[in-house]
Amino acid sequence: MKGLVTVGQLGHWLSGCSLGEYQRAIDYHQQALKIARDIGDREYEGRSLGNLGLAYGSLGEYQRAIDYHQQALKIARDIGDRAGEGASLGSLGLAYGSLGEYQRAIDYHQQALKIAQDIGDRAGEGASLNSLGEDYGFLGEYQRAIDYHQQALKIAQDISVRLGEGASLGNLGAAYGSLGEYQRAIEYNQQALEIAQDIGDRYGEERALGSLGENYGSLGEYQRAIDYHQQALKIAQDIGDRAGEGASLNSLGAAYGSLGEYQRAIESHQQALEIAQEIDARYGEAETWFHMGNNLSELNQKSDAIDAYRNARQLYEAMELDAYVQNCTEAIDSLS
Structure with a gap:
């Protein structure tokens, strides 16, 4: 033993x-x-x-x-073993969420949440609430996501779990960023970054840096965004986070595209695409195809751009993300 x-x-x-x-x-x-x-x-x-x-x-x-x-x-x-059952259910939810199967992930996380509440596992309850918030965020239900993350944040602060507190703050930053409240998002992500650096959470640091890059990119501060994404990329590569590496490359591509550096953007997206396909990250792959379509369109490579948008649409359809499907359809129609 x-x-x-x-x-x-x-x-x-x-x-x-x-x-x-x-x-x-x-x-x-x-x-x-x-x-x-x-x-x-x-x-x-x-x-x-x-x-x-x-x-x-x-x-x-x-x-x-x-x-x-x-x-x-x-x-x-x-x-x-109820605690072990809850942990396994939560882990299955995370894995299915990474595959873009968000409704299935929600089902697992709700089961894990119930067990955590039944056995008085406050840390597990907070983790499940955070995971549910992330799932609903991917489905575009941002206010619902914020409600879950606020509950998770309160639990983390109540039981003094700094790792959970940082994760909740980062998730709130992501949700507010999706709602267009970029300054509020930056405030949450800066707090998440400070906690991650304080406790040596390299993964949390990577996520916070990437989120700050997204926020500043949305505010039109593309060079600042690139600086954050490059820092996030280095950490992802250092710790072997392939999903994070792909996300950082994708975000760098979007930032370069916004600066008019379309060929450089495409190169970043191609690297991100290889990783997404290698690890079967369907959401990341769809997002990459869409960004690649945008850059190919700017280079007047209409046929290739349409193919990229169609690839993205097919993946979004499989994940039942209707708003993203509509975005792809509109992009295709604009080039047809």
């Missing part, structure tokens, strides 16, 4: 400290899983499976992550 806990904790530390050593974490969790199975410890078997799911999710291997979380969920239910 002692060896199992030590190995498992090493893997958890490596995957949770934003050091980017996900493969090393996987090795530790695999060892912990083998020990758990050898000694017949079902609880630690489930935990090791869940940790492997989290590690593979961090690498952008979402389907593989789902497989591990499903195994962990089954064990948690078999042995009556």
Whole structure:
């Protein structure tokens, strides 16, 4: 038992400290899983499976992550581990959200939320509320997203969880940015950035920098936006966050496009597209195709632009994001 806990904790530390050593974490969790199975410890078997799911999710291997979380969920239910069940449900929600299956993600997060409330797990409750806010934000229900993030923020502050507080502040910044309240968004994202830097949360720092880049880009301060996105890109590459790397490249492409540097923009989008397709990040891929269409249109490459918009529309349709589908249709019609 002692060896199992030590190995498992090493893997958890490596995957949770934003050091980017996900493969090393996987090795530790695999060892912990083998020990758990050898000694017949079902609880630690489930935990090791869940940790492997989290590690593979961090690498952008979402389907593989789902497989591990499903195994962990089954064990948690078999042995009556309600906390483990809630954790597995929440992790499945995160994985499906990363695949752009937001309604399915919401279903999992709502189940996780109920369990957290039933067993008095305040940290788990806050995490579930934050995740629900993110899902509804992707679906364009920004006020609903803000309500969830405000609840999550209050819990994080009540129980002094700075990581959760930073995540909630960042999510509020994203939601207000989507509503066009950019100065308010900047204030939230600056607070999130300060917390991330204070506690050494590299992933949170990357997200906050990227969000600030989006905010300043929306205000027309494109060079300032590029500076933030370049900082976010470096962190994403340092910690092995492939999804974040793709998002930063995509945002850089949008900023370069706004400055009229269309070829440079396309190059950034092409790199982002390769990553999105590699990790099956459908939302990121759709967003990249749409931005690429904009830049190709500016270069008067109408046929290629239409193809890019059609690719984006097909992906948005699969995710049932009607407003984005309409944007693609209008872009295509304007070139036809």
